[in-house]
Amino acid sequence: MHRRRHKAKNPKILIVTPEITYLPQKMAGTAGNLSAKAGGLADVSASLVSALFEMGADIHVAMPYYRRIFKLDVPDHVEKKRENLENHLSRERIHFAQDRIFFYRDRVYSGYHGESMRISLAFQREVINNIIPNLQPDLVHCNDWMTGLIPSFARRMKIPSLFTVHNIHTQKTTLETIENSGIDAASFWKNIYFERAPFNYEESRSSNLADLLTSGIFAAHFINTVS
Template structure:
C-alpha cells in the first residue's frame, strides 16, 4: 500500500508541537508494516537534515492557484526502506525565521496543500493522509480535480481548536470551484474554514483518541463544528497516538546521565538528584518532584496549575515547569520563582534535553488540560516510570486509570487538581510499596506505535474498500 502522508511539521526535521511527533513516528511504523510511505512537508529554513543530503526530485512543479500559476521545486530524502521525505520548496513562503505565526499563514499552507496535491498526482498513491487545517483542503482538490486512478483520503484532526478560518479572498486563492463556497461545504458564517474542507471532503476522518472522537461531537468540545462532525459520525473514528520508543526509552536515552530499566528502577532517584542540582534545587530524599512540560496556555491547564502552586509550595515537594506561551503566565511564573526559591524551577523555553531529564527524574507528571485530543506527555512520562496526574478528558482519559496507572480528576478547578495531587502524594509518603508498584505498572504500559499503526492500516484498507465499492 502506498501512503502519501502530508504534514506541516515532521520530527526530527522540524518540530513545533505534538503533530511533528506523530508525523515522524507513524510513517516509520507504517513502513515497518510493509507500506511504502511518502512524507511531505514544507521546505523550511529550519530543517535539520540529520547529516543527510536531499536530492532534487522535481525542478519545477506547477502550482495552479486562484491568482495565477505559481511554482515550487521538490527535494527528496530517503530515510529508510519504504520511507521517503519530500520537501515542497518556495523561498517566499518557507524560507522564514520560523515555521508558523505569520499574517499570511493561510495563503502559505493553501500553497503547500495545492503543491502537495500536484506532487500526489505524480506519485499516484493509494491513500492521501492529511493532518490538521494546514493540509485539510487537499481532499477538496481530490474531490473536484482528481483524474487519475481512484485515491482514498483520510483527514486526521489533532486539535480541532485551530481551524484555519480566513476571509473569502483566500477561498478564491485556493482555486476550489465557486460552487463549494456554501454552508454545506467550506463556508463558515461568511468565512472560509479550511479544516471544514477536510471534514466534508475526506473519505474518512480520525481523531487521535477514542474519547476525543466522541467529545468533538458535543458543543463543549466541537469548536463550532460539532453538528458537522455528528453528521459525519459514521466516517469518524478515534485512534490513540503512540510514542517513538526509539527516542523515549530510559534504558538508552542519550540525555540521561544514568540509564535505568524496570529491573534497575532505583537508579531513577539518581536521575532526580542530578536534575534538581542541575536546576539549582537542593536534593533531599523523601521530597517528591512534580513536573509540567507544555505550552503555557489555558488549554493545557496552566491557569488552574498556577492557582494551585502556592498551596503545593507549603508541602515538602519540588516543582519544575518547562514551556513557553502567554506573556501573562511568563510573568506570573517568574514571580513564583522569586517567591519560592529552592522549591520551584521555572524554565521558559523549549529544551529537548531538559525535557528528557524531567521525564526521567520526576516522580509525578502533571497534565491538568482543559481539553486534550490525545496527549503524548503522559505516555512518555509512564515510559520513564513517572506517574501522571491528569484531567479526565480526551486521550488522557483513555490512557490513565485512577489508582492503577495514575491519578485523574474531572472538574476543571484548582481544588480538584490539588485533591488529585494529594492522593498521589499520600501514596508516595504513606504507601511506598504501592507507589513503587504503580511506578512499575506505568512502565509496563504499551504505548508504542505498533498497535496504533495496525489500526491505521485497517482504516486505510476500509477506505480503499469504500473507493472500490466492496
C-alpha cells in the same frame, strides 16, 4: 486445477503534514536528519511514518521545505549539500513543497494570522498542483487545518483520504484568496465547507468564508483523532 495467486498491491500512502520530528534513516538517507517540530503533530507524524515504513508500506511524506529549520540555508558552504539532498529526495519518498515562504523561516508556524494562512495555502498549492498528480497515491492522509483543502481535491480525483484532527484550531478564508494563491478551487469547491450554505460558486467566491479544518472533516472519506 490450480489457481494462480496474484500478490496484493502494496498501496501507495501519502502523508501530508506541516511538521515532523524525524524520518526513518532508511527511508531517504540523509533525510533522516531533517526535523521541523512545533508540537505534538510532529511526534505523531514521525511515529506513524516510522511504523508504516518498518511494516513495509509504500509510504511517502509531503511537507514544506524549511531550508533554514533543516539547516540547509543559502550560505555557500551548504549549497552543494542542499543540491545533493534535493536531487536524492527527488527519487525517494520525501516530497518537499517548494516555495520561498518556507525557505527562510525560523519556526514552523507564524504568530500572525495572515502569514499562517499564506503558509498553509502555499503548502496545499504544491501538494494539490504537483505532489499528488505526480505521485498518484492510493490514499492521502492529511493532518489539521493546514491541510484542510486537500481532502476536497482528493475526493474530486477519486482518491480516498484520511483526515486526522489533532486540535480544534482552524482558520477561514475565501475562495478568492484560495484561488489567488494558485489553487484552482473552482474545480472542487462543492467539497469545501463554508460558514453558510453556498447558493452558487459566484455568489460565494468573495464573501462566504471557507473553514479549513471543517473542510478537511467534511470532505475526507475517513476521520480520526489522536485522543
